[in-house]
Amino acid sequence: MPAYEYLCDSCGHRFERRQKMSDAEITACPACGGEVRRLISGGAGVIAKGGAASAPAPCGAGECCMPQMSGGCGAGCGCGH
Ligand SMILES: [Zn+2]
Structure with missing residues (x-):
């Protein structure tokens, strides 16, 4: 079964x-x-x-990888911010 990679235009x-x-x-x-x-x-x-295909790039120190999202990354990121 092939794996497909998706990218969100809104939050990356x-x-x-x-x-x-x-x-x-x-x-x-x-x-x-x-x-x-x-x-x-x-x-x-x-x-x-960006590393592993299924994992978002980790956030830098004090920097959220999804700053656009209210409340931080949420469950979709996994960076813990
Ligand atoms: Zn998104």
């Missing part, structure tokens, strides 16, 4: 879903509900930037 949340080819594309961000788009994957080099 990036995540991966394993789906069958026949499954519908995911259109809503699990973190903010915004619109997501599917990234072209298929090579490790394509998604290497």
Whole structure:
């Protein structure tokens, strides 16, 4: 089953879903509900930037990776802020 990489246009949340080819594309961000788009994957080099494909980039000290979201990152991020 191929894994598809999605990127949220609203908050930048990036995540991966394993789906069958026949499954519908995911259109809503699990973190903010915004619109997501599917990234072209298929090579490790394509998604290497930012580390593990399914984990958002960790926040820097005192810096939330999703400052746009009220209340911090919430469950969608995992950075603990
Ligand atoms: Zn989002």
